[in-house]
Amino acid sequence: MSQKIQAVKGMNDLLPQAQKDFKLTAAFWQAFEDAVSRWTRRFGYRQIRTPIVEQTGLFVRSIGEDTDVVGKEMYTFADGNDNLSLSLRPEGTASCLRAVVEHNLLYNSPQKLWYMGPMFRRERPQKGRYRQFHQVGVEALGFEGPDVDAEIIAMSADLWRELGITEHLTLELNCLGNRDERAAHRAALVAYLQQHQDLLDEDSQRRLHTNPLRVLDTKNPALQEMANQAPRLLDFLGEASLAHYHQLKALLDGLGIAYTENPRLVRGLDYYNLTVFEWTTDKLGAQATVCGGGRYDGLMEELGGKAAPCIGFAMGIERLLLLVQEYGSLAADDAADVYAMHQGEGAALQVMRHAQQLRSAGINVLQHSGSHSLKAQMKKADAAGTRFALIVAPDELAAGTVTLKDLHGQHPQTTVAADALLTQLQQWMNA
Structure with missing residues (x-):
């Protein structure tokens, strides 16, 4: 007997029922996707879909060669045919902007786009x-000013309300300023960290000269006091950056969206400037961030396009749905409305005809396959979670009738003429 081949570690199957070590079901996932489609449409965002595989250079240029994502976590391989280095995408913004630049989508007007799909990090x-x-992910491209920053933060807050998890999330906010302001802060920060170099752990030592802002984002308890005393980027911001930040906070205050200012919030990617934010929770253990984003006004030009102001955010679906499953209110039901069962010669064909009629009217029908007793079929209907049973046996076949049974017990079992089946079932469903 051949050995079973299992899924790659850290890559999960979505099944109709929950697994022992992965509780999310395909139906719950689909309910979330449906909610996202409604939500993005409410705000006027249109969907974009990009390839899973991109040229490695896209992420080196956008995310930063010295980041952990590019340096340690990407799945990268050589394409033998074209002699290219390719990578599975580790995030979605770079791919989205690559497509916008390649197809010149900002030629006529700004764009509000969203995407959904798999990402990969080793x-x-x-x-x-x-x-x-x-x-x-949600990206607003070609819009400047703090009003669009406030809009997308309010947009994320709207989704939390719909999913019933608002009370379990906290908005953290910071401003990273512009490139010159970050450079001045970086120089002061590196000098400060060098004074405390003997305290730094291995990760912080590595980041000291490549990405020192990330040292401030350390989760190492031993470094917290040192990080808290480090030079603050806010103290290096000029008039324009501060004005943008203050206007954003005023808009959020006006919208009634609570936030916590976190001067150590830097995000994990190099391309951010001005506004950065994260929605965090204390319900998922160490993985506190559910959604994060900010401005990246220089990235479009970095990828070969015309300079344009941009802002966006992304949320991890698995992490978010674990929170929703435990504390939220997302209904997920993939059960059919009707279980169509049959017994006796000729009954299967008649049931198929009835099932097709009901499906054409928008009613979901699970048709029994095989020859089993009606008692066994009724057990399968219960197990499938359907509300109604449709029965065609020899008596119904001879009389041209159909028997309907409400498995929830709200209506008495009844037998109706075949041509009255749809009307009777619709009455029950709408009662």
């Missing part, structure tokens, strides 16, 4: 953090 799997994970 890291140690843990609850809510996987090697193949999925994101929903």
Whole structure:
């Protein structure tokens, strides 16, 4: 007997029922996708779909060669045919902007876009953090000013309300200023960190000269006091950056969206400027960030396009749905409305005809396959979670009738003429 082949560690199957070590079901996932489609449409965002595989240079240029994502976590391989280095996408913004630049989507007007799909990072799997994970991303391209920053933050808050998890999320906010302001802060920060170099752990030592802002984002308890005393980027911001930040906060205050200012919030990617934000929770253990984003006004030009102001955010679907499943209110039901059962010669064909009629009217029908007793079929109907049973046996076949049974017990079992089946069932369903 051949050995079973299992899924790659950190890459999960979505099944009709929950697994022992992965509780999300395909139906719950689909309910979330449906909610996202409604939500993005409410705000006027249109969907974009990009390839899973991109040229490695796209992520080196956008995310930063010295980041952990590019340096340690990407799945990269050589394409022998074209002699290209390719990578599975580790995030969605770079791919989205590559497509916008390539197809000149900003030629006539700004764009409000969203995407959803799998991303890949080679890291140690843990609850809510996987090697193949999925994101929903929202990008507002070609819009400047703090009003669009406030809009997309309000947009994310609207989704939390719909999913019933508002009370379990906290908005953290910061401003990273412009390139010159970050350079001045970086120089002061590096000098400060060098004074405390003997305290730094291995990760912080590595980031000291490549990405020192990330040292401030350390989760190492031993470094917290040192990080808290480090030079603050806010103290290096000029008049324009501060004005943008203050206007954003005023808009959020006016919208009634609570936030916490976090001067150490820097995000994990190099391309951010001005506004950065994260929605965090204390319900998922160490994986606190559910959604994060900010401005990246220089990225479009970095990828070969015309300079344009941009802002966006992304949320990890697995992590978010773990929170929704435990504390939220997302209805997920993939059960059919009707279980169509049959017994006796000729009954199967008649049931098929009835099932097709009901499906054409928008009613979901699960048709029994095989020859089993009606008692056994009724057990399968219960197990399938259907509300109604449709029965055609020899008596119904001879009389041209159909028997309907409400498995929830709200209506008495009844037998109707075949041509009255749809009307009777619709009455029951709408009662």
